[in-house]
Amino acid sequence: MPKTIHIPSRELYNESTNRFINVKETTLVLEHSLLSISKWEAKWKKPFLTEGSMDTTEKILDYIRCMTITPQNPDPNVYLCITQDDLKEIMDYINDPMTATWFGEDKDPNKKKKRQKEVLTSEVIYWEMIALQIPTEFQKWHLNRLTTLIRVCNAKNNPEKMNKKDILAQNAALNKARRAKLHSKG
Secondary structure (H helix, E strand, C coil): CCEEEEECCEEEEECCCCEEEEECCEEEEECCEHHHHHHHHHHHCCCCCCCCCCCCHHHHHHHHHHHECCCCCCCHHHHHHCCHHHHHHHHHHHHCCCCCCCCHHHHCHHHHHHHCCCCCCHHHHHHHHHHCCCCHHHHHCEHHHHHHHHHHHHHHHCCCCCCHHHHHHHHHHHHHHHHHHHCCCC
């Protein structure tokens, strides 16, 4: 689900050219998706999903450019008119889970950190989509929703194995049922 941000018209001053720039009123339509991330990673040559990847205003504004799916290309100066309130709204949208699905370890922050051992890039996510036969049109889904779908597919394809105690208990119950059925003591 895309996010819209309304940018009112504004006049900016360019110090290097000593000129005023008029920026027209614009509505940006943004999509936080795998496609957006792959565009950003192609430019910056670093993983988007690592801590500290958005360490400059330039990188943040560039990611917002990559997220833009507004039908007509907006004036590049419109991104300079994004306010702190707009940024907060955009970050809330990026961090929204966009799903009702949750996993047991989501409540334990230590488990989440242990789970991610490799550097996660857009190509790794595309590989997971291909391996799980998830159609490529899902690359336009909100990223959090897509990664939840990938986790669900992995969980359904690889159910958790029983621990030794549970296996022994299950075998004991099966043996007890067989002995009762066959009226046997051994």
